[in-house]
Amino acid sequence: MGLAGFAIAVVAAAAARSRGAGDLPVLLALAGAGFVTAAAVRPEFRADAPGYYAYLRSIVFDHDLDFANEWARWGFPALPLTATGRPPNLYPIGPALFWSPFFAVAHLYVLVTHWLGLRPWTPNGYDRPYLNALAAGSVGAVTAGGYALARSMAGYLALRQASMIVLGVILTSSIAYYTFVVPGMAHALTFSATCFVVWAWREAERAPTLRSWSLLGVSVGLVALMRWQGVLVGLLPAALAVHQLRQRAVRPAWIAAAAGLGVLAFLPQILAWKLLFGRWLTMPQGSGYVDWSSPHLVNVLFSAERGFFDWTPLMLAGTLGLLLLSGPMPIFAGASLAVIAATAWVNGGVRDWEASDAFAARRFDVAIPLVAWGLAALARAATGVLRRRPWTAVAAVLAAFALWNAGLIRLYRTRVFTDAAPLERLAGAQAHQIYRLFDAAASHLGPRARGFVYDVMVGEYFYYNVNPSGTIDVGAVDSPWLAEGWSGPERREGWPPFRWALYPRACVRVPLQGPSALRSFIRLRAPGRLPDQSVRIVCNGAPVGTVAVATEWTDVPFTLPAERLVPGDNVLCFEFGRSLPGEADGSYAAAVARVQLP
Structure with missing residues (x-):
């Protein structure tokens, strides 16, 4: 699609x-x-998204800023009431205000379809169309902001080239994740507002007027309204103001008007803080939320645990690329590097510096439009060296990093990596995804094609160059032949090392050079509460047989027919008939110690 x-x-x-x-x-x-x-x-409504959205739903449906019912609906624990007697909301109000037109369209859609009986949606602010409205708003914002960022590069790059750079920086950074996967957080909107700051900065630099400075001030205020850490982007107009005041190119009254309009744009947040916390300005997370000595300054940039340059390596190239602008655009380059440094300093002092449940260094959203300019400088320098189709080479590099980022997003969504992403493991996981992609394509061409892909990209075979005994030690700490459906390894007194096979199925991989009948057995036992457990043995999607599983350790024999096996990777699954009473998918179906092939 x-x-x-x-x-x-x-x-x-x-x-x-x-x-x-x-x-x-x-x-x-x-x-x-x-x-x-x-x-x-399929966007997800998770992580901090409910906190941003709660403003919108509470104002529209409850006509207040009491979030108790929203927190209860989403299963959030109750927090102590604020000084004004209200449940706190730690998140900015700006995203909710931006999403409100999209929310209104969704609400009208729900009302009409509900009245006509066409859809099961209820006009309550919780159903899927309302949440999809957040995605529509974030996608629209990133599109508009990306266009503004590309237009800011007029005179430096052609619009087509600038658009390539902007699309590249979106697809190779955390912005892709927070635009398409979790669009209900503020990062896509903060990125977009910062793009408009860069565009307005360029306008004020080229032709300083009351209008251009007013646009710049409003843009900075909107960035802070989306996420108040975004106030750091104010270093850009501050540097320009100092420069133009020295050059007598700007009137002090214009700068004052810009500052006033910036505060006016931020006013909704000030009012929300006053209503919720009783103070005009506050740190909702508490005074100890930021350690201003920034003990994790290096970690937020260089760390396998969501470091800005580790998880999204093209951002390092773009940051260094800003140095190339120190000649033609010294004020912008210096101020941009200052914004990135200040962002790193603040993030390095935040209590949860790794940003908790986050993809990559999400709090660098204000830095990414500036990194785009660094990439533009690098691309322009590279095309001066490359003679034939220089921008094709730039596009190829951006595409390669975009694919890497897409693969990392998939690994994060499937929880392969949730915190640290060590480069060695990450590279292996990315390579495995590439193999799976080719394997899926080859599966449409038959077993020979799949076997060829496996031989070229993996080439490990039981009885040939790995696992000569045919033993799959399920309970081992590192068991490379396990596929889906297993718990971690466990130990119990009197039991062999084992793992729990999870309901409804658990699978192992059996790579073979060629098919032949395999007389095998599985050593397993059912939980005591499942005396009538059964297991169906399935090889490459075809049933082989069904047997009962005792509640004591038993070797259950089975034979894998040659006609069910293929050259290359074979998938052997054990599908269980019952789950534990009162539990569903993911519950323990049987303890398994070994799968023994001949």
Whole structure:
């Protein structure tokens, strides 16, 4: 769906531009492609997303800022009431205000379909259309912000080249995740607002006027409204103000107007804090939330646990690329590096510096538009060296890093990596995903094609170069032949080392050079509460047989017929008939110590 949407977007954009319709049809087409991509990805409403959204639902449906019912609905623990007697909300109000038009459209849709009986949605603010509205808003914001960022590069790169850089920085950073996977957090909107700051900065630099400085001030205020740490982007206009005041290119009254408009844009947050906490300005997480000595300054940049440059390595190249702008754009380059450094300093002092349940260094959202300029400088320098199709080479590099980032997003969503992502393991996991992709494609061509892919990309075979005994030691700490459906290794007195096979199935891998009948057995026992447990043995999707499982350790024999096996990777699954009473998928179905092939 996402690829189809992108293709439609490209065709629509080309047709619109050929008719001289300007850039608006292109933007609408790209936004449409983004919506389709988000729908295909299936956005998740998790992590901090409820905290941002709670403002919108509470104001519209409850006409207050009492979040007790929202927290209860989403299963959040009750926190102590604030000085004003209300449940606290630690998150900014800005994203909710931005999403409100999209929320209104979703609410109208729910009302109409509910009245006509066409959909099961209830107009309560909790059902899926309301949450999808957040995705639509975030995708739209990133599209508009990306366009503004590309336009800011006018005079430095052609619009097509700038658009390539901007798309590349989105797809190779955490912004891709927070636009399409968890769009209900503030990071996509903060990125977008920062893009407008960069555009407004360039306008104020080229032609300083009351209008251009006012736009710059409002943009900075909106960044802070989306996420108050974004106030650090104010270092950009501060540096420009000092420079232009020295050059007598700007009036002090214009700068004062910009500052006033920035505060005015941030006013909704000030009012929300006053209503919730009784203070105009506050740190909702508490005064000890930030250690201003920044003990984790290096970690937030260089660490396998979500370091900015570790998880998204192209961001390091872009940050260094800003140094190339120190000649043609010294004020912007210096201020941009200052914003990145300040962001790292603040994040290094936050109590949860690794950002808890997060993909990559999500709190560097304000830095990523600045990194885009660094990448633009690198690309321009590289194209001066490359003679033939220089921008094709730039596109290839961006695409490679985008694929790496997409693979990491998938590994994060499937919980392969949740905290640290050591490079050695990450590279192996990425390579395994590439193999699985080729394997899935080869599966449409038959067993020979799959065997060829396995031989080229893996080449490990039982009885040949690995596992000559055919023993799969399920209870071992490191058991490389296990697939889905297993617990961690366990030890019990009087039991062999084992793992729990999880209901409904647990699988192992059996790589073979060629098929032949294999007389085998599995050593297992059922939990005491499942005296009538059974297991169906399935080889490459085909049933082999069903046997009963005793509540004592037993070797259950079975034979894998040659006609069910293929050259390369074979998947042997054990599908269990029952789960523990009162439990569903993921409960313990049987303890398994060994799978023994001949």
